[in-house]
Amino acid sequence: MPTTTSSSSSAASSSGNRQADVFSRLASSDPEVKLKALREVKNQIIGNRTKKQSFLKLGAVPAIASALSECDNSSILVQSAAALGSFACGFEAGVQAVIDAGAFPRLLRLLTSSDEKVVDAGARSLRMIFQSNQAPKYDFLQEKNMEFLFSLLNSENENVSGLGASIIAHACGTTVEQQLLCDAGVLEKLVILLDGSLSQREACLESLATVLKSNPEAVSRFVGLEAGRYLSSVTELTKDRYPRTRLLSCLCLVVIYNTSPSYFLNMGTKSSLVTTLLELLNDPGQSGNEAALGLSSLIAEKEDLQKLAYEANAIKNIVDILKTGSELHPKRLQGLFLSLAELCSKLEDCRCSFLSLEVLDLLVNALRHKNADVRTAACICFKNAARSVKNLSAGRFTTDHVMLPLVQLLHDPSSAVQVAVLGALSNIVLDFSSPKSTFIEYGGIKQLIELSKSMDPNARCSALRALRNLMFLADNKRKELFYSDVKAQGFASLISDPEPTVQEQALALLRNLVDGCINSIEFVFDEDGLILDSVARQLRKAPQAQMAIQGMYVLTNVASGTELHKEAVMQQLFPQPQAESNNFMLKFLQSHESQLRSATVWTVINLISPSSPGALDRHVKLRNEGIIPQLKNMVNDACLDVKIRIRTVLSQSMSFGDN
Amino acid sequence: MATSKKVITREEWEKKLNAVKLRKEDMNTLVMNFLVTEGFVEAADKFQRESGTKRILFFLLCDFHLCLVKVSFFLNGETAEIDLATITDRMAVKKAVQNGNVEDAIEKVNDLNPEILDTNPELFFHLQQQRLIELIRQGKTDEALEFAQEELAPRGEENQAFLQELEKTVALLVFEDASNCPVKDLLDVSHRLKTASEVNAAILTSQSHEKDPKLPSLLKMLIWAQNQLDEKAVYPHINDLSTGLLQDPSE
Numbered sequence: 020m021p022t023t024t025s026s027s028s029s030a031a032s033s034s035g036n037r038q039a040d041v042f043s044r045l046a047s048s049d050p051e052v053k054l055k056a057l058r059e060v061k062n063q064i065i066g067n068r069t070k071k072q073s074f075l076k077l078g079a080v081p082a083i084a085s086a087l088s089e090c091d092n093s094s095i096l097v098q099s100a101a102a103l104g105s106f107a108c109g110f111e112a113g114v115q116a117v118i119d120a121g122a123f124p125r126l127l128r129l130l131t132s133s134d135e136k137v138v139d140a141g142a143r144s145l146r147m148i149f150q151s152n153q154a155p156k157y158d159f160l161q162e163k164n165m166e167f168l169f170s171l172l173n174s175e176n177e178n179v180s181g182l183g184a185s186i187i188a189h190a191c192g193t194t195v196e197q198q199l200l201c202d203a204g205v206l207e208k209l210v211i212l213l214d215g216s217l218s219q220r221e222a223c224l225e226s227l228a229t230v231l232k233s234n235p236e237a238v239s240r241f242v243g244l245e246a247g248r249y250l251s252s253v254t255e256l257t258k259d260r261y262p263r264t265r266l267l268s269c270l271c272l273v274v275i276y277n278t279s280p281s282y283f284l285n286m287g288t289k290s291s292l293v294t295t296l297l298e299l300l301n302d303p304g305q306s307g308n309e310a311a312l313g314l315s316s317l318i319a320e321k322e323d324l325q326k327l328a329y330e331a332n333a334i335k336n337i338v339d340i341l342k343t344g345s346e347l348h349p350k351r352l353q354g355l356f357l358s359l360a361e362l363c364s365k366l367e368d369c370r371c372s373f374l375s376l377e378v379l380d381l382l383v384n385a386l387r388h389k390n391a392d393v394r395t396a397a398c399i400c401f402k403n404a405a406r407s408v409k410n411l412s413a414g415r416f417t418t419d420h421v422m423l424p425l426v427q428l429l430h431d432p433s434s435a436v437q438v439a440v441l442g443a444l445s446n447i448v449l450d451f452s453s454p455k456s457t458f459i460e461y462g463g464i465k466q467l468i469e470l471s472k473s474m475d476p477n478a479r480c481s482a483l484r485a486l487r488n489l490m491f492l493a494d495n496k497r498k499e500l501f502y503s504d505v506k507a508q509g510f511a512s513l514i515s516d517p518e519p520t521v522q523e524q525a526l527a528l529l530r531n532l533v534d535g536c537i538n539s540i541e542f543v544f545d546e547d548g549l550i551l552d553s554v555a556r557q558l559r560k561a562p563q564a565q566m567a568i569q570g571m572y573v574l575t576n577v578a579s580g581t582e583l584h585k586e587a588v589m590q591q592l593f594p595q596p597q598a599e600s601n602n603f604m605l606k607f608l609q610s611h612e613s614q615l616r617s618a619t620v621w622t623v624i625n626l627i628s629p630s631s632p633g634a635l636d637r638h639v640k641l642r643n644e645g646i647i648p649q650l651k652n653m654v655n656d657a658c659l660d661v662k663i664r665i666r667t668v669l670s671q672s673m674s675f676g677d678n
Numbered sequence: 679m680a681t682s683k684k685v686i687t688r689e690e691w692e693k694k695l696n697a698v699k700l701r702k703e704d705m706n707t708l709v710m711n712f713l714v715t716e717g718f719v720e721a722a723d724k725f726q727r728e729s730g731t732k733r734i735l736f737f738l739l740c741d742f743h744l745c746l747v748k749v750s751f752f753l754n755g756e757t758a759e760i761d762l763a764t765i766t767d768r769m770a771v772k773k774a775v776q777n778g779n780v781e782d783a784i785e786k787v788n789d790l791n792p793e794i795l796d797t798n799p800e801l802f803f804h805l806q807q808q809r810l811i812e813l814i815r816q817g818k819t820d821e822a823l824e825f826a827q828e829e830l831a832p833r834g835e836e837n838q839a840f841l842q843e844l845e846k847t848v849a850l851l852v853f854e855d856a857s858n859c860p861v862k863d864l865l866d867v868s869h870r871l872k873t874a875s876e877v878n879a880a881i882l883t884s885q886s887h888e889k890d891p892k893l894p895s896l897l898k899m900l901i902w903a904q905n906q907l908d909e910k911a912v913y914p915h916i917n918d919l920s921t922g923l924l925q926d927p928s929e
Contacts, residue, residue, distance in 0.1 A: 034828050058785075065788050066795040066802035069832035101792040108796040143793060216886035261883070303839060304799075346838055 038063075038073060045082045050092055057086060057098035065105045071113055080106055080113070084120035093132075097140045100129060104144030107151065114151040123148065123155060130171075130179065142178035146185045157190035159199050172208040177216050184212060184222035191229045200230055201237050210241075210249045217261065224253070224267035228274045238279045250275070254288060257295050266299050266306045266313070273317045292317065293327045297336060300355070311354025318361045325362050329369050334362060338376050349390035356385060356396035363403040370407035379421060386424040391433040398428065398439035405446035412452040422447075422457045429466045434475040441470065441481035448489045456489075456497075464489065464500045472509075476518040483513065483524035490531040498532060498539065507545040511553040519563055526554065526569035533576045540580045543573075548587065551577070555591035558603050564612040571607060571618035578625035582633055585626055589637055593644055608649050613658035620664040623650065627671050638675050647672060686913040688926055706731040708892055715882065715891040717769040723762050764790075768881045775874035780809040787877065791884050801880050803833050803840050807847050808873045811864055814850050822851060 041063075044056035060079060064070045074080075080103070087099040103122055106113035117123070126148075129141025148154050158164050171183030187205065191197060209230075212223035231237050242250050256268035272292055276283050283289055296317065299310035314333075318324045337355050341347070347355075362369045385397035405416050416422070425447070428440040444467075448458055456463075467489070470482035490498065513525040529550070533540050543551040558570045578588045592604055607619040623646065627638045641647050650669065656662045686694075706729045713722040725731065767790050774783035784805055787794055795802045806829050813822035826848055834844045846861050853859035863869065897919055904915055914924040 061792065062785050062788055065784075065792055066799065067829075067832070068836050101788070105792055105796055108793070140792075147793075217883065218886070 042077050061102040071110050080116040081120040084122040087125045093134045096137050100140035100144045104147045107147040114153045139178050142182045146182045149185045149189045159196045181218050181222040184226040188225035188229045197230050197234045206241050213252050224271050228271045232274050235279050262302050262306050269296050270313045273313050294331050308348050308350040311351050315357035322365050334372050341381050349393050353392045353396045356400045360400040360403045370404050374410050394436045395439040398443045401443040411450050416447045417457045426461045438477045438481045441485050445485040445488050468504050480520045480524050487528040507549045511549050514553040523566040530572045537580050564615050568615050568618050575621040616661045684911045688914050691914045712891040712893045719765050772874045772878045778812045794880050794884050804873050
């Protein structure tokens with residue numbers, strides 16, 4: 020800008036003076052002067068975020084709110100309401116100020132005015148407030164609130180009925196509220212708005228999405244209205260001329276699809292929903308932001324839709340948008356990266372296609388974005404892209420350029436980001452093609468161990484998962500890096516962590532640690548067998564199948580060692596004295612989970628492997644505890660893997676002279 | 679040339695056309711839609727009274743039997759009487775912009791519906807831009823500079839997409855003879871008309887009217903349909919839309 024400092028400061032001060040002047044006139048007792056001042060403020064702030072901020076600082080909002088309550092003068096009421104509405108429009112600090120100034124109940128009162136213009140102004144302002152997260156909670160459970168809501172929906176005035184729909188769209192949160200609203204007939208009222216004006220249609224679509232979300236009963240009620248007429252209407256609206264209508268109707272359909280996919284058997288509808296959202300991604304405004312998030316929500320976990328999107332060139336389109344260079348809104352970035360992540364989640368073609376487009380720089384930049392949601396989305400994108408073994412083993416993810424920012428995120432202030440980057444690293448460390456690990460060179464193991472002690476259970480679990488992957492088929496050198504920072508006491512407490520998912524990952528990590536050469540097994544015997552005790556204790560507590568599987572494989576691996584090791588396992592399995600109800604090995608053999616049966620049989624195989632001296636005695640013990648007879652009953656186990664292991668055991672058994 | 683094309687004589691053609699049934703009400707609605715959208719208040723008022731036209735729902739179907747081209751066209755709209763007062767307000771805004779009284783136009787728009795400019799950053803920017811252009815046109819350089827700094831620069835900060843346009847507009851201030859500089863188009867009256875059109879469209883949208891009248895779209899459809907049919911047949915064309923006269927194929 021061609022200015023000098025002196026002229027800019029004079030401009031600033033003169034505008035500041037003008038603002039202060041208008042502000043003082045707001046407090047005038049002369050209604051003419053006050054009205055003029057209100058109009059001036061209103062006209063200055065509409066569309067102008069900077070002015071909203073500066074008037075806010077001056078304290079204009081309380082001044083205007085008091086004008087609202089003092090007079091019966093319609094013109095003053097209209098201008099005050101309009102000004103307050105503008106402060107609240109898309110400006111969170113403004114909404115807060117309006118509410119703090121006590122304007123909310125006063126605005127509500129305007130709705131009962133006999134002057135249509137006053138009603139309009141009040142309704143518009145209230146709608147702005149309800150579009151914000153700061154809006155007061157609307158208690159649908161109170162009967163008078165429901166009555167009021169329905170009186171709004173029944174109104175002829177389009178701003179008022181739109182307000183009713185807006186309240187629903189932004190305040191309805193729980194299943195109970197959805198149910199209450201449906202039972203009171205809200206769906207029948209809302210669908211009338213579909214045939215109304217543009218703003219009524221849009222308000223209706225937004226509120227429908229809120230009422231139907233994750234509620235199959237509500238969805239079926241909606242679809243049942245006039246034999247599916249309104250579902251067709253919403254579907255038609257995805258081809259409407261106005262982009263925002265197209266977007267809102269798409270989002271509504273996404274909600275319905277995610278809740279009850281059976282209404283979308285027609286491939287054509289699915290396909291056009293995907294392509295419409297893809298087109299909307301190019302919209303520069305708010306619609307484009309929401310379209311990106313909508314798309315990620317639509318294709319999440321759905322391989323068929325991911326395929327449709329891929330065939331519609333989604334990957335190239337999204338990457339092109341990301342590469343445009345202009346600064347995109349964080350919500351849009353989040354949505355775009357999440358969409359890419361979903362596309363890469365199951366389809367190898369997508370991953371290869373994505374990675375071939377020179378996207379690593381894009382992703383690395385996103386890792387450094389100031390918004391935590393964007394960083395998280397970029398990490399998830401990395402995680403899914405790294406599922407491509409081909410690209411992983413080509414070393415794409417283990418360069419310093421990529422690894423360094425990822426490792427730095429382990430210290431991120433947001434725990435959601437930490438969990439997401441741990442997920443990415445868990446996959447990336449599975450690159451077995453390179454002899455060294457860049458991650459380890461960056462001190463990754465130490466950081467993972469730190470995170471395994473985090474307050475956030477998700478972080479603990481994810482950190483352990485990453486360690487588990489890191490220790491898979493690891494050599495002693497790598498295991499030493501782990502042991503240097505983790506002692507038996509600390510590890511035992513992870514095995515007994517309050518969260519079952521953490522316990523499971525800890526056991527899986529342990530399984531990998533004790534796998535390998537016989538020396539690896541010693542860890543479980545440190546500090547008087549503390550860890551082995553912990554494992555057995557967990558197994559005795561009737562754990563979930565996944566945890567039990569890992570635990571049994573730990574015992575299997577320990578039992579693959581020396582005589583001492585095998586005896587120690589026997590001690591844990593059958594401590595004396597023991598009630599029969601504690602014979603967890605027997606219970607596991609009877610489990611519905613084939614993997615658990617398999618893991619348990621493996622333990623037996625290792626315990627009675629004929630090459631070791633004490634095998635016979637152990638065999639006798641196992642027979643007495645009912646294990647061998649149980650195994651004999653499982654000769655025709657439904658799972659092939661189990662069946663084969665049983666054969667091995669039985670042939671071992673026969674070598675001891677047992678039939 | 680295209681001997682494989684079917685030839686239709688004028689007599690045959692006119693017979694087919696006469697077989698198509700159109701309703702008077704539908705044509706009235708089309709005219710009403712045009713008058714309202716383009717803002718001819720008095721004409722719309724008179725026409726409404728003389729024709730009793732209320733509904734704006736129109737359905738046109740032409741069936742070209744030969745090439746089975748079905749041309750269908752739906753017009754959606756409200757089923758209520760048009761409030762002519764809102765047309766007057768809208769026209770006042772449009773006129774103000776066309777005359778270069780942008781500040782006045784902004785106030786009028788805000789009186790009509792305060793949401794329009796609050797939710798349309800691009801439109802608001804263009805109006806502010808037009809204000810700056812008017813100040814420059816009037817030779818009020820200091821005021822223009824101040825306005826650019828105070829009002830337009832923040833828009834550029836709030837939204838990077840506007841920076842390029844902003845730079846173009848500010849460039850007007852740099853040149854001694856603005857009417858001969860590279861960006862002189864901005865000073866042209868046509869730019870006022872462009873801005874006026876933008877505001878008009880935004881108001882129409884907020885009032886749930888269609889942004890464009892239907893009549894031009896129908897005529898475009900006619901021309902398209904003729905082009906399509908040209909590939910398959912030789913028949914009398916409408917070459918002059920203003921007269922609508924059939925002209926024999928020139929062969």
